[in-house]
Amino acid sequence: MQPGSKLPNVTFRTRVRDESIGGDNPFKWEDKTTADYFAGKRVILFSLPGAFTPTCSTYQLPGFENNFEKFKDLGIENIYCMSVNDSFVMNQWKKAQGIENVDVIPDGSGEFTRRVGMLVHKDNLGFGLRSWRYAAVINDGVVEAWFEEPGICDNHGEDPYGESSPENLLKYLEEKKAAA
Secondary structure, three states: OOOOOEOOOOEEEEEEEOHHHOOOOOEEEEEEEHHHHHOOOEEEEEEEOOOOOHHHHHHHHHHHHHOHHHHHHOOOOEEEEEEOOOHHHHHHHHHHHOOOOEEEEEOOOOHHHHHOOOEEEOHHHOOOEEEOOEEEEEEOOEEEEEEEOOOOOOOOOOOOOOOOOHHHHHHHHHHHHHHO
């Protein structure tokens, strides 16, 4: 994806809390679209190979969570974490990590990830198809800035991390604000 590119229109199958259901599992299915997440807002989207994985759980997700107020001060309304995982996994990962400010988007079938050109094979790790690590500033459904880890390829032996880090996105937003 390049700055100026419009995000693809995709429907995401999510599980949302509904207290009217009662019981131990008060969740219902709710379809959300690309427009539901991105229309009319300036947000950050970051995507990673998998929930509960080391770099994602230790650095990337907590880094965005811990810097949420800084991002808000720089004009970001929401931060979304996407992975080619189902809604059950994404919701449990968010809960296990104690995340309150970052919302998760389950791209269970990988359709969004495929359409933005970031779907890769991770069979060497037993993952199957997953997302290459990237982040973006999205303004009203259009890519403002794109941060992709180098070396995108199938079955990559490493998990590069740096370009899509919260620190790198903060730097971009601070420089953009200073230039305005």
